Amino acid sequence: AQKVTQAQTEISVVEKEDVTLDCVYETRDTTYYLFWYKQPPSGELVFLIRRNSFDEQNEISGRYSWNFQKSTSSFNFTITASQVVDSAVYFCALRRHGGYNKLIFGAGTRLAVHP
């Protein structure tokens, strides 16, 4: 069975703090894909990153970075020097390799960044 767990329901930080959002996944597949999406207060789901299971290289994009560790089945997301505009719900998702593209979403982590 496939499962994504985001144990942090809500996180509250003050602007400029670094914050890490945890994501732990379960799958028996050897090839799979991991995603992060952002849902700001306006409601839309914004794609942030996709990672293939065979590529464990960490990714950095501006203030965002992702740490993928297959050994611990984790795909954590860190925001450096957080800003108020980072306030949103963040979803981690898992997809199996193959023709059926169903995304398995975690429950989401609500991040509140206060000035």
Place this chain on the structure above:
Amino acid sequence: DARVTQTPRDKVTEMGQEVTMRCQPILGHNTVFWYRQTMMQGLELLAYFRNRAPLDDSGMPKDRFSAEMPDATLATLKIQPSEPRDSAVYFCASATGPLTDTQYFGPGTRLTVL
């Protein structure tokens, strides 16, 4: 900047009424998904189309929900009759296909059934 569009953005209706939600996938994307988001269930897949053909609608209550793709630029999700428990945000997403599988989501339709 190509985006998935959805209409209406908000819909308030009374129980028993028919509701139709529309989605225009990103041009060139041949895979379309319908998701529903509620506080209790989170994000759940309702239906999935590839090249306009429904491939999986197992997540959808068949007695009242129907999903179609009349053409490559339009996907519809219909609820008839609607019930209060259908109140949710309905998202459409599109992707280019099975290999490049990143799903891009529309802004959602917030449905309230009174």
